[in-house]
Amino acid sequence: MIKTVLYGVNGKMGNVLRNKIKDSKEFTVVSGYNHENEDLNSYDFPIYNDINQFSAEADVIIDFSHPNNLKTLLEHANKKKIPTVIATTGYNEQQLREIKDASKKVPILLSSNMSLGINVITRVLRQLSSFLYNEDFDIEIIEKHHNKKIDSPSGTANLLANTINMELNQDNQYVHGRVGNETIRKKNEIGIHAVRGGTIPGEHQVIFAGDDEIIEFKHTALSKDIFALGAMKAAKFISKQSEGLYTMDDLFKL
Numbered sequence: 329m330i331k332t333v334l335y336g337v338n339g340k341m342g343n344v345l346r347n348k349i350k351d352s353k354e355f356t357v358v359s360g361y362n363h364e365n366e367d368l369n370s371y372d373f374p375i376y377n378d379i380n381q382f383s384a385e386a387d388v389i390i391d392f393s394h395p396n397n398l399k400t401l402l403e404h405a406n407k408k409k410i411p412t413v414i415a416t417t418g419y420n421e422q423q424l425r426e427i428k429d430a431s432k433k434v435p436i437l438l439s440s441n442m443s444l445g446i447n448v449i450t451r452v453l454r455q456l457s458s459f460l461y462n463e464d465f466d467i468e469i470i471e472k473h474h475n476k477k478i479d480s481p482s483g484t485a486n487l488l489a490n491t492i493n494m495e496l497n498q499d500n501q502y503v504h505g506r507v508g509n510e511t512i513r514k515k516n517e518i519g520i521h522a523v524r525g526g527t528i529p530g531e532h533q534v535i536f537a538g539d540d541e542i543i544e545f546k547h548t549a550l551s552k553d554i555f556a557l558g559a560m561k562a563a564k565f566i567s568k569q570s571e572g573l574y575t576m577d578d579l580f581k582l
């Protein structure tokens with residue numbers, strides 16, 4: 329059994345993941361972390377708000393929570409040497425550096441999207457972006473999420489934009505939405521647009537628009553289950569690795 333600690337245990341993803349783990353024969357939740365000292369008595373494992381309270385042994389931490397928990401999470405992972413999957417999005421540059429530094433001491437898998445489909449799209453983008461850009465195709469990304477999402481644009485939209493930009497020698501400028509009279513598109517822009525509404529689990533579309541033809545890559549999450557199941561695959565993978573920073577790319581070998 330893979331003994332798991334859940335960060336963000338009472339969140340939307342925390343709840344989906346907890347239920348998936350309940351159905352699994354390979355995982356068990358040994359404890360959870362919540363930043364507030366809330367009474368979360370309905371859980372069948374202990375929930376703490378201080379890493380010194382965690383006593384049970386654990387094989388892996390899975391985090392779907394909030395960037396504010398990062399310091400605690402990394403301290404926990406490092407102190408107890410627990411391989412960690414970080415699925416939370418919305419980190420700033422400094423926090424991303426802290427994750428990279430921590431991964432020198434403990435294995436960490438960081439990914440803004442745990443689905444197989446987004447991983448397939450990032451691979452296609454690596455192969456096609458330069459070619460299409462040099463053929464004068466404009467690149468725009470549209471993402472759609474539920475109305476409770478805190479961060480915009482989504483972590484996945486940033487991942488897609490960064491993947492493309494890397495292939496284009498990091499020369500491109502991100503333009504978030506367009507408002508105003510002087511917003512004519514420049515060639516070196518990557519447009520990023522965030523839609524929020526209802527309960528949309530997550531949709532990402534990368535548009536390459538050329539003269540008289542359009543190529544689109546689109547991924548639709550039909551439920552949050554794919555993220556939970558992907559995180560469990562990632563957890564199984566990271567629990568067997570040595571120190572270092574990993575992504576879903578290391579896991580899905582196409």
Ligand SMILES: NC(=O)C1=CN([C@@H]2O[C@H](COP(=O)(O)OP(=O)(O)OC[C@H]3O[C@@H](n4cnc5c(N)ncnc54)[C@H](OP(=O)(O)O)[C@@H]3O)[C@@H](O)[C@H]2O)C=CC1
Nearest residue numbers: 336339340341363392393394396415416417440441442555
């Ligand atoms: N990588 C992936 O594939 C996916 C990533 N995500 C990401 O996972 C994260 C969680 O998503 P979701 O479950 O929908 O979000 P929720 O808002 O439902 O849950 C957020 C969790 O974080 C805690 N939290 C909220 N605010 C704070 C704060 N200020 N300080 C510390 N903890 C806080 C909440 O605890 P409390 O309620 O007690 O405040 C809760 O446990 C997001 O960053 C989201 O983008 C989501 C889906 C897929």
Ligand SMILES: O=C(O)C1=N[C@H](C(=O)O)C[C@H](O)C1
Nearest residue numbers: 417440441477482483484530
């Ligand atoms: O908050 C969400 O719900 C999601 N967040 C991730 C992101 O920001 O990309 C992944 C997924 O799209 C769902």
